[in-house]
Amino acid sequence: MRYGSEMNAYEAPKHAEQKSPAGVAKARAIRMLLAGVASTVLPLSLGFLTTVAGLIASFVRVSSPGVDPSKKAAQLAEGISLAMNATYIGLGGSVIGIGILVAGLVMYARATTALARESDSAR
Numbered sequence: 001m002r003y004g005s006e007m008n009a010y011e012a013p014k015h016a017e018q019k020s021p022a023g024v025a026k027a028r029a030i031r032m033l034l035a036g037v038a039s040t041v042l043p044l045s046l047g048f049l050t051t052v053a054g055l056i057a058s059f060v061r062v063s064s065p066g067v068d069p070s071k072k073a074a075q076l077a078e079g080i081s082l083a084m085n086a087t088y089i090g091l092g093g094s095v096i097g098i099g100i101l102v103a104g105l106v107m108y109a110r111a112t113t114a115l116a117r118e119s120d121s122a123r
Helices: 021-063 068-123
Strands: none
Touching: 021 068
C-alpha cells in the first residue's frame, strides 16, 4: 500500500533520466572530494610504511653479526636517510592531494548552494 509520495527503492521517478545541472555538479564534487581524500591519505600512508620499513631494514643490517663496527654508523645513517627521503616524498605527494581536497570542498559547496536555489525556485 502506498501512502502519498512514498515509493519503494525499485520505483524510480519518471524524471530520473533528466538530472539537473546542479545535481550533476554535486555528483562531480563528491567524486572530487573522494579523490582528494584518497590522494591525501595514500601518499602519507605509503611514506609512513616505507619510513618504518627503511628503519627496520637499517637496524637489522647494523645488528646482524659480522658487521664491521667502524661501518655501523655509516650504514645506519644511510638507512635513516633513505627512510627520511621516503617520508619527504610522501608528504610532498599529500600536498597535491590537499589541493584537490580543497577544490572538491569548494565545488561541493557551490553545487549544494545551486541545488538549494534550484529547489527554492521550483516551489
